Amino acid sequence: MMPTSPPPDRPNGQPLVRGGSLSHAPDGRLYTLLTSSRQAPTATTMQELWNRVSRQRYPTSWDGVAPGQGRVIYWTAPVSVECGRCHRPVGTYRGYQAGADYGVVEDTARQYRSADPGPAGGHADPLVRGPRPNPPHRLDGMIAKSARQTRIYFRCPRCRTGQPPEPREYERNMHRLGKQLFELETANYVLDDAPRGPGRQ
Numbered sequence: 001m002m003p004t005s006p007p008p009d010r011p012n013g014q015p016l017v018r019g020g021s022l023s024h025a026p027d028g029r030l031y032t033l034l035t036s037s038r039q040a041p042t043a044t045t046m047q048e049l050w051n052r053v054s055r056q057r058y059p060t061s062w063d064g065v066a067p068g069q070g071r072v073i074y075w076t077a078p079v080s081v082e083c084g085r086c087h088r089p090v091g092t093y094r095g096y097q098a099g100a101d102y103g104v105v106e107d108t109a110r111q112y113r114s115a116d117p118g119p120a121g122g123h124a125d126p127l128v129r130g131p132r133p134n135p136p137h138r139l140d141g142m143i144a145k146s147a148r149q150t151r152i153y154f155r156c157p158r159c160r161t162g163q164p165p166e167p168r169e170y171e172r173n174m175h176r177l178g179k180q181l182f183e184l185e186t187a188n189y190v191l192d193d194a195p196r197g198p199g200r201q
């Protein structure tokens with residue numbers, strides 16, 4: 001029998017945050033309103049949310065309307081992240097703000113599966129691919145809990161370090177970096193080895 005309605009929340013490996021759209025608030029800020037989310041925002045759920053909302057087109061008549069009831073997620077403009085040594089681009093990211101919680105998402109509509117191939121049958125969605133050969137970042141820490149306890153390691157596509165040589169990585173706290181992107185209002189973020197700035201605690 002074919003399902004006739006969207007599936008209910010799927011607890012295992014499936015999106016934890018549903019719905020939402022991408023709109024501009026009266027002050028110009030980009031936001032997503034979640035009316036039915038009870039989940040705490042995490043690096044993973046925010047990335048899934050961004051992937052979803054950035055792929056869809058919404059009526060422009062929604063722009064300029066103040067967010068209604070629900071959880072409001074604000075997004076920064078795209079930020080190009082680059083290596084401080086060779087200045088090669090690492091990737092494009094956006095900061096998010098969900099109440100007192102901040103973090104970053106990769107600015108891509110593509111979803112990459114983990115090494116786990118997932119349920120039998122796979123995904124017919126052409127935007128879902130992976131596992132990814134050279135990811136621009138990896139996450140560590142309490143990823144499923146909160147961005148405050150999540151570390152993001154950006155990887156330079158060129159620089160190598162150590163023996164045997166591994167891609168040079170730059171560690172940042174997800175929450176602090178997200179907050180910093182909102183405060184800096186920058187289109188370009190240069191990674192260096194000693195993170196400092198207003199978001200550093």
Ligand SMILES: [Zn+2]
Nearest residue numbers: 083086156159
């Ligand atoms: Zn580099």
